[in-house]
Amino acid sequence: MKIFISETDRHNAFRAAIWNIAKVHKIDNSDYKTNKELYDEIVEMKSPILPALNDYLNAYNKWFGFYQSKKKTEQESGNEYHLNDKERNELAALMTARQTNLENLQKQFDQLK
Secondary structure: OOOOOOHHHHHHHHHHHHHHHHHHOOOOOHHHOOHHHHHHHHHHOOOOOHHHHHHHHHHHHHHHHHHHHHHHHHHHHOOOOOOOHHHHHHHHHHHHHHHHHHHHHHHHHHHHO
């Protein structure tokens, strides 16, 4: 399994979620603020979407962490990593959780608009 998911990919996924929420809340200068700055402002305003955002970010991080651990193993060994059955099941569960939380975040976002 060649792994191509990078930190930039994670940053971009988080940026899309956080930035869209910031835009709905009309956070000033959102185009020029970091993800952390925008996130902190969303927290500060006690946005009702915050629990769904946190659930999505946490699910994404768990999925991303799984891939990164396998990527590290690939890099250290110099060989392509092959998931065993347990790992495939774990990955499937992480992907389902990530997708479910993204869909819930989208639903909450649509209500916020």
